[in-house]
Amino acid sequence: MAQKLDTSSLIVDFVGGPVGHRFRSGEGRGQPLARAAGFSAGVTPDIVDATAGLGRDAFFLAALGAHVTLIERSPAMHALLAEGLERAHAAGGRHAETVDRMTLIHGDSCSLLPGLNPQVVLIDPMHPPRDKSALVKKEMRIIRDLVGTDPDSAKLLNIALETAQHRVVLKWPLRAEPIPGVRKPSHQILGKSTRYDVFVNRRIGAASL
Template sequence: MTQAAGELRVDFVNGAVGHRLRFGGGRGQALAKAMGLRAGKTPTVVDATAGLGRDSFLLASLGAQVIMIERSEEMHALLDQGMQRAAQEGGEFGEIIGRMTLLKGDAKNLLPELSAEAILIDPMHPPRKNSALVKRELRQVREIVGTDEDAADLVRVALKNARNRVVLKWPAKADPIEGIQACSHQILGKSTRYDVFMTG
């Protein structure tokens, strides 16, 4: 199947993801720290809102077993295709994809059945007030998955089911999601923050 110009696709081999794999900074990256990856410790991770799969791929590249959940039929299909292409590359990409499992469904229903040490939640973020043009790719994702109106419910389900921690990825300057408990600590990136809720 040929790809139309500008069509959204999941690419784990080239572009930003491939670059981050080669130059990303390993376990020192904010996401890895937030998820509890450190020397001698590699938790099993559930990415409850898989999206383009980039965070899952990064965590799997650092050795974590990652279960990805995506409820959008279209997004799930894009992820599946991207994983197949990366697996066909073989070598390092094949190994990383081998640590990733993709499930289709609503994370709120699936999390209670999964025994996750660490759960990552990256809901569609509220539209930024100051950015006239959100990156095209993000706009395309938003068009497919919509807005995650139930983000607070998902966090609450995750808090009940994570053995060790829940991490909410959220814009650095955005207000906390209403209706959930305060986080244990935060790890701040340039434009993103990770709200970490310890559950263990």
């Protein structure tokens, strides 16, 4: 049996490190994630991050002005997120303004999404293991130990497709196979190592997002 990694080094930091640098650099709405989520001139969607994890994407989207609801079912990860949000709020200024647009919920998105009536749902499940020649960063191995492997990704994605008013965004490795049992995306936005599968729900008002 594989030995569990020490999770005590894992921290959610929205002020320093790579997230803080990204925040200070002022990355805008032209980034792939923002485009996938439906940001455009005059349009700032409300978003549910259904697999919050370290909260980095949620923080980026909130920094662009979106109100973001983060759902995390792992008690340990939820606690780390709560601490990170508190530290960012204590930092004041733009950090506090950003986290004031973020609402953290502990629970299972499969159960919670139908009651939230979300405009846009972002899903970033644990990604499939890479081949043996590629090393997975230690941080990601710790997170996998902490939150598990998300075997219900297809179920969550289909529930999101049933409940999202405008669109669902799946963040997925660039060359990974699609999740079985899910319809094809409306379109894809490609990054260097990540792709965003965008599923547009053809409902009233959806065209604006």
